[in-house]
Amino acid sequence: MYLLCAILDLALLATRIGIAAAMAAAGVSTLSATSVLLVNAFLFLEVLGSSVLFVGMSYCWLGFGGSYTKKGLWIVLVKLCLITAPVYYFAVYRSLASREGSLQEP
Numbered sequence: 001m002y003l004l005c006a007i008l009d010l011a012l013l014a015t016r017i018g019i020a021a022a023m024a025a026a027g028v029s030t031l032s033a034t035s036v037l038l039v040n041a042f043l044f045l046e047v048l049g050s051s052v053l054f055v056g057m058s059y060c061w062l063g064f065g066g067s068y069t070k071k072g073l074w075i076v077l078v079k080l081c082l083i084t085a086p087v088y089y090f091a092v093y094r095s096l097a098s099r100e101g102s103l104q105e106p
Contacts, residue, residue, distance in 0.1 A: 002056050002093065006086040008049025013082050015042055053085050060093050 019039060023029070031039065061071045077084045 002053060002089055005049040005053035005056065006089045008046045009053050009082065009086045012043070012046035012050050015039070015046060016082075050082070050085070053089065057085050057088050057093060060096070 019031075023031070058075070061075060
């Protein structure tokens with residue numbers, strides 16, 4: 001589930017950048033009503049996935065062992081940038097979860 005949410009989080013970032021670039025290239029400052037509805041439909045799923053990922057990674061920071069300094073650093077970074085939660089998921093969480101899973105197997 002977190003993998004899908006990480007992908008949706010990255011898609012949210014890409015959608016925001018893409019919309020801004022497309023509007024700048026077209027020379028418009030507002031979208032038409034149909035475009036707004038279409039973009040909102042995509043953004044809803046992406047924001048939902050991003051929110052689930054943020055909550056899940058926050059739970060991970062609090063639940064797994066490790067240095068409180070590193071945990072604090074990641075929490076500050078996540079609040080600063082949209083891309084930090086997926087980076088944390090791919091760089092830290094997957095390895096922690098695989099180690100936790102391998103320890104529980106007989």
